[in-house]
Amino acid sequence: MSGASDIDHVFSLLVEVGRRKGDDLPEGASGAALFCYVPARKEDEAVRETVAILKDAGLAPLEVTSYGTFRERKEAGQEIAExxxxxxxxxxEQDAVVIAEMQPLYEDKTKSGAKDD
Incomplete structure (x- = not known):
């Protein structure tokens, strides 16, 4: 397989996950942001499949942001690296959700709500 047509229907999703017992996220992290690629014909299918797989993996999906398919991103003028x-x-090729990047998230401890007097 090669060429853009093979990946025209791959969605780019950003998934924010919270903490869950046994999630293997780093100590002190409040969650993580995962950038995923998902082959699907429709966005809701891509989101459902990704959320289900992340839950099965012991993660707690909170929010999903779709950046569209490869085709939609190219038509919008976005450059996509090789x-x-x-x-x-x-x-x-694997008919699978590919997690391209995982970034642990940490709450900003300086924003505790305390007043500086």
Missing amino acids: EEAELMRRAV
Whole structure:
């Protein structure tokens, strides 16, 4: 498989997850942001599948933001790096959700609500 048509229907999703017992996120993290590639014909299908897989993996999905399909992103003028396109091709070839990046999130301890007097 090669070429854009193989990945035209791969959605780019940003998923924010919270903490859950046994989630293997770093100590002190309040959650994580995961950037995923998901082959699907419709956005709601991509979101449902991703949330289900993350829950099965012991994570607690809170919010999902879709950046659209490869085709939609290209039509909007976004540049997509070859490395990113390769991960999309892998998602198609494996018919799987590919987590491209995971960034732990930490709450800002300086915003405790205390007044500075």
